[in-house]
Amino acid sequence: MIPINGARSNGSTISDLNSPVAAVRVRGLRKIYGTDTQAVTALAGVDANFGRGTFTAVMGPSGSGKSTLLQTAAGLDRPTDGLVWVGDTELSKLSETSLTKLRRSKIGFIFQAFNLIGALTVQENIVLPLRLSGKRADAVWIRQVVDRVGLAERLSHRPSQLSGGQQQRVAIARALATRPEVIFCDEPTGALDTQTAAEVLSLLRSVVDESGQTVIMVTHDPVAASYADRVMVLADGRIVRDMPQPGAERIAEQLASLGARQRAAREG
Numbered sequence: 001m002i003p004i005n006g007a008r009s010n011g012s013t014i015s016d017l018n019s020p021v022a023a024v025r026v027r028g029l030r031k032i033y034g035t036d037t038q039a040v041t042a043l044a045g046v047d048a049n050f051g052r053g054t055f056t057a058v059m060g061p062s063g064s065g066k067s068t069l070l071q072t073a074a075g076l077d078r079p080t081d082g083l084v085w086v087g088d089t090e091l092s093k094l095s096e097t098s099l100t101k102l103r104r105s106k107i108g109f110i111f112q113a114f115n116l117i118g119a120l121t122v123q124e125n126i127v128l129p130l131r132l133s134g135k136r137a138d139a140v141w142i143r144q145v146v147d148r149v150g151l152a153e154r155l156s157h158r159p160s161q162l163s164g165g166q167q168q169r170v171a172i173a174r175a176l177a178t179r180p181e182v183i184f185c186d187e188p189t190g191a192l193d194t195q196t197a198a199e200v201l202s203l204l205r206s207v208v209d210e211s212g213q214t215v216i217m218v219t220h221d222p223v224a225a226s227y228a229d230r231v232m233v234l235a236d237g238r239i240v241r242d243m244p245q246p247g248a249e250r251i252a253e254q255l256a257s258l259g260a261r262q263r264a265a266r267e268g
């Protein structure tokens with residue numbers, strides 16, 4: 001088992017923006033794609049803290065800015081305006097090389113499409129981030145991660161020989177290999193059936209509870225979001241709901257009422 005290195009704190013809310021324990025902080029985050037008449041405002045000023053050892057689900061209608069928030073908070077893309085801190089490091093001051101180093105050491109990524117390398121074995125895929133950052137794999141840690149995701153029997157297989165759920169487990173193990181502080185997930189269960197999705201979500205939950213890591217997950221699925229400590233809802237590039245442990249039913253209700261309000265506003 002992965003050692004427990006910290007108790008889980010509750011999801012931070014919009015009211016504790018100055019919390020010193022945030023794994024990720026964003027302030028005044030704006031992202032505008034294109035220019036002039038073609039300009040699209042994807043983020044219209046987002047302030048949020050993501051506490052250490054918490055699991056946050058980011059939800060909202062299509063085009064509300066969820067992926068853009070994830071990309072800018074993870075340092076994959078630069079905001080038009082505003083600041084992002086990962087731990088104590090403010091990202092706008094970093095060169096591209098330093099940003100890449102920070103991503104490799106402090107951040108893990110899990111995407112809907114798994115993004116595994118087909119020519120590499122499971123073992124090679126898992127340790128790839130360590131190889132890319134020029135670090136030696138800590139054999140004891142990698143063994144713990146492999147046991148945690150239940151892949152010990154599959155290490156010499158190629159991704160194409162695995163089910164979707166197993167491939168996502170490899171992606172989770174790869175994300176954990178560098179012991180990142182934060183794991184960003186974009187629709188991690190979008191390509192999985194209900195049962196397999198539940199297993200993957202339980203695994204993410206246990207990463208937070210037992211290892212004290214921070215998970216920030218974009219999802220459309222209220223059931224997936226109910227595994228989180230906190231559900232943040234975006235609409236038109238702003239946070240419009242921030243709910244501690246709301247449960248799947250309440251999440252679905254809130255999304256439905258938001259959708260109805262948006263349709264009414266469009267119809268005038």
Ligand SMILES: Nc1ncnc2c1ncn2[C@@H]1O[C@H](COP(=O)(O)OP(=O)(O)OP(=O)(O)O)[C@@H](O)[C@H]1O
Pocket residue numbers: 033034040041042060061062063064065066067068069
């Ligand atoms: N590279 C880009 N160039 C131009 N516009 C973009 C780009 N990426 C995103 N957008 C626009 O920014 C807005 C927010 O997009 P984003 O992908 O963040 O939304 P989302 O909430 O993740 O949507 P979905 O749930 O459909 O994935 C949308 O209007 C989108 O069309």
